[in-house]
Amino acid sequence: MHIKTQAKLALVVDDSMTQCMMLSALLKEEGYQVVVANDGACGVDKYVEHQPDLVLMDINMPVMDGYEATRRIKKVSRENLAPLIFITSMDTDQAYIDSVEAGGDGILVRPFSPQVFKAKIKSIQRISDLYQQVKNLQQEQQKDAELAKIMMSDVIESRNFALNKVGVIKQAATMFSGDMQLTALCPNGDLHVLLGDFTGHGLRASIGAIPVTETFRAMTKKGFSILDIVAQINKQLCDLLPKDLFFAACFIAISEHDKSAYIFNAGLPDGYLFSEDAEIKHHFPSVHPPLGILPKLISDAKLTVVSVGSSDRFVLITDGIIEARNEQGHEYGVAQFEYAAKKGVLINDIANNVVASLEIFCQNMPQEDDISLVDVPCSAWQEDNSADQTNQPHIPETFIVEDIFYDASPSWSWRLELTDNLLASVNPVPIIMNQINEIEGAGEHWQSLYTIITELFINALDHGVLGMDSSLKDSAEGFSYYFKERTKRLEQLKSGFIRIELCYFPFEYGGKMFISIKDSGLGFDIFNVLKSNSCAQSEGINLSGRGVELVNQLCDTLDYQDNGSLVSASYVWHNTKQYRVSKGIH
Amino acid sequence: MSVNCNISQENNQVIISVNARFDFSLHQHFRDAYSQCVDQNINYVLDLSHTDYMDSSALGMILLLKDHVDLHASKLVISKPSDTVNKILEIAQFHRLMTIEH
Numbered sequence: 138m139h140i141k142t143q144a145k146l147a148l149v150v151d152d153s154m155t156q157c158m159m160l161s162a163l164l165k166e167e168g169y170q171v172v173v174a175n176d177g178a179c180g181v182d183k184y185v186e187h188q189p190d191l192v193l194m195d196i197n198m199p200v201m202d203g204y205e206a207t208r209r210i211k212k213v214s215r216e217n218l219a220p221l222i223f224i225t226s227m228d229t230d231q232a233y234i235d236s237v238e239a240g241g242d243g244i245l246v247r248p249f250s251p252q253v254f255k256a257k258i259k260s261i262q263r264i265s266d267l268y269q270q271v272k273n274l275q276q277e278q279q280k281d282a283e284l285a286k287i288m289m290s291d292v293i294e295s296r297n298f299a300l301n302k303v304g305v306i307k308q309a310a311t312m313f314s315g316d317m318q319l320t321a322l323c324p325n326g327d328l329h330v331l332l333g334d335f336t337g338h339g340l341r342a343s344i345g346a347i348p349v350t351e352t353f354r355a356m357t358k359k360g361f362s363i364l365d366i367v368a369q370i371n372k373q374l375c376d377l378l379p380k381d382l383f384f385a386a387c388f389i390a391i392s393e394h395d396k397s398a399y400i401f402n403a404g405l406p407d408g409y410l411f412s413e414d415a416e417i418k419h420h421f422p423s424v425h426p427p428l429g430i431l432p433k434l435i436s437d438a439k440l441t442v443v444s445v446g447s448s449d450r451f452v453l454i455t456d457g458i459i460e461a462r463n464e465q466g467h468e469y470g471v472a473q474f475e476y477a478a479k480k481g482v483l484i485n486d487i488a489n490n491v492v493a494s495l496e497i498f499c500q501n502m503p504q505e506d507d508i509s510l511v512d513v514p515c516s517a518w519q520e521d522n523s524a525d526q527t528n529q530p531h532i533p534e535t536f537i538v539e540d541i542f543y544d545a546s547p548s549w550s551w552r553l554e555l556t557d558n559l560l561a562s563v564n565p566v567p568i569i570m571n572q573i574n575e576i577e578g579a580g581e582h583w584q585s586l587y588t589i590i591t592e593l594f595i596n597a598l599d600h601g602v603l604g605m606d607s608s609l610k611d612s613a614e615g616f617s618y619y620f621k622e623r624t625k626r627l628e629q630l631k632s633g634f635i636r637i638e639l640c641y642f643p644f645e646y647g648g649k650m651f652i653s654i655k656d657s658g659l660g661f662d663i664f665n666v667l668k669s670n671s672c673a674q675s676e677g678i679n680l681s682g683r684g685v686e687l688v689n690q691l692c693d694t695l696d697y698q699d700n701g702s703l704v705s706a707s708y709v710w711h712n713t714k715q716y717r718v719s720k721g722i723h
Numbered sequence: 724m725s726v727n728c729n730i731s732q733e734n735n736q737v738i739i740s741v742n743a744r745f746d747f748s749l750h751q752h753f754r755d756a757y758s759q760c761v762d763q764n765i766n767y768v769l770d771l772s773h774t775d776y777m778d779s780s781a782l783g784m785i786l787l788l789k790d791h792v793d794l795h796a797s798k799l800v801i802s803k804p805s806d807t808v809n810k811i812l813e814i815a816q817f818h819r820l821m822t823i824e825h
Binding site for chain 1: 779790811814816
């Protein structure tokens with residue numbers, strides 16, 4: 138291959154030695170190196186060999202004339218634009234037309250002054266430089282687009298949780314999609330799902346994807362509620378994105394053990410909850426403008442809460458599905474989508490059934506917008522990890538004697554008191570988990586602690602401070618009434634407090650956390666709750682009080698005092714693996 | 724031209740109407756329709772009664788118009804959106820952000 142040096146290279150094809158010498162001299166004055174060929178065929182060979190930056194071509198030559206040589210040169214140099222100028226004494230219209238037809242970029246008729254020749258070379262070189270620039274830009278853009286595509290699909294979406302359990306359609310209208318699908322697991326085992334659609338499509342539409350992903354994952358991991366996450370993503374996008382770019386998105390938080398889900402739809406078409414037998418149990422229409430428009434969420438923004446069965450499925454879509462058009466210009470529409478989705482539920486493959494139905498409808502029409510769907514089951518995302526889960530370290534299998542001696546005084550303690558309207562606006566659980574992670578480092582064993590603290594705090598707030606009756610949640614109607622009433626009471630909350638204290642005792646192979654939560658409420662009959670739970674649970678009908686039940690299982694000790702307004706719990710974890718290794722047990 | 728702009732001096736009104744498809748291809752025309760109006764206290768009316776299709780970039784353009792209107796202490800009303808368009812405005816919950824007259 139020819140390696141281009143600093144000086145540009147010109148190829149002169151002319152059968153006249155005098156012409157060659159004259160042109161070479163002029164070109165050298167302009168800083169070109171020159172290669173010479175004396176007939177058309179030889180010119181083509183030299184072109185292939187030297188890959189020049191400029192070609193000067195005579196028309197009438199032996200062996201092969203200038204037109205034929207030009208056609209061959211243009212054929213082999215499709216990628217490179219080396220401008221080609223005909224030099225001729227044939228001053229006819231036909232010569233001009235033929236030279237352009239053959240692929241020439243210009244013609245220069247003899248006789249000409251050296252100044253005219255040099256001007257011609259300069260102008261043609263300018264065009265060729267522009268072409269090169271455009272080509273470089275195009276290549277750079279292509280590279281950027283490929284990088285963005287890799288970032289989007291490999292980095293962002295492959296890190297999603299429970300990928301194999303969530304059905305997905307993702308068809309980009311251009312090289313990559315402005316739609317994004319995220320799933321992440323909360324510390325308490327809940328699943329957070331996001332389906333979002335940035336304005337437009339292509340690279341412009343996907344610039345917001347990385348901050349959204351980071352925020353969604355980080356906040357979910359730290360235990361923030363879904364509404365906190367929505368508010369934060371909204372604020373972030375409002376700061377980051379230009380005015381006319383925004384993010385229509387729907388968020389779901391599904392709790393398998395609570396059999397409930399929270400939904401927030403900001404600007405996407407209706408979301409759906411399907412039962413196992415393909416009945417639409419709920420529609421979730423958009424309740425808020427897309428994110429990134431308003432600096433803060435609208436003040437009455439709230440989540441929709443529904444109770445879900447373990448074989449129910451959520452389905453979210455972007456507008457690309459409903460607005461897909463066929464050749465006659467008709468929209469696919471909601472009705473056809475719902476029909477295809479229902480059939481999909483029955484054969485347990487919503488995504489593929491919808492895709493097939495869309496394809497039949499649209500025939501060969503090119504796709505105008507990104508098309509996305511997620512299909513999320515309401516349970517059993519963790520099946521794959523169930524082997525690890527059953528053997529959680531929080532309940533020690535054997536009592537380790539030397540731990541007793543580490544039980545003397547706490548290595549640290551920490552206390553937080555929330556009062557009055559802060560109770561409605563601050564979620565202390567992420568703050569607490571952050572403290573623990575800061576001091577003791579991150580670890581799988583904090584998952585259970587997270588659940589314990591969350592449940593105890595919510596009990597203190599709901600049944601203590603707000604005085605809610607948990608038996609309300611026993612029926613599906615009561616369940617939604619409960620959440621409405623709770624929101625109302627929270628808004629009206631004027632006084633009250635919740636005090637949370639933690640004491641940590643390190644063991645040689647693990648540790649013990651004391652948690653005490655005191656609230657300002659009148660107390661509630663915890664035994665009644667527990668008792669009615671265990672009765673109801675054996676019949677498999679109740680929706681309430683699972684929290685206490687669960688905490689009871691996770692805790693080492695659990696103790697209610699002051700008529701239920703003070704709860705103390707202790708959570709012990711052993712790093713069994715480390716212990717076994719150091720004791721030589723296998 | 725599918726963006727029409729009607730400026731009436733008497734009642735301080737600027738009526739912008741978009742015909743047929745309201746999408747990204749109208750970006751420049753749509754901006755041109757209002758960007759020269761820098762007076763205050765203008766009543767802007769965005770007439771969507773003849774718009775039969777609107778995509779999300781059109782929503783973005785409406786937000787830019789809203790920004791312009793707010794900047795010049797004026798008012799914006801979206802007027803008579805067709806059914807298809809209204810469905811899109813509804814999904815985006817734009818009635819929370821601006822006045823929509825049916």
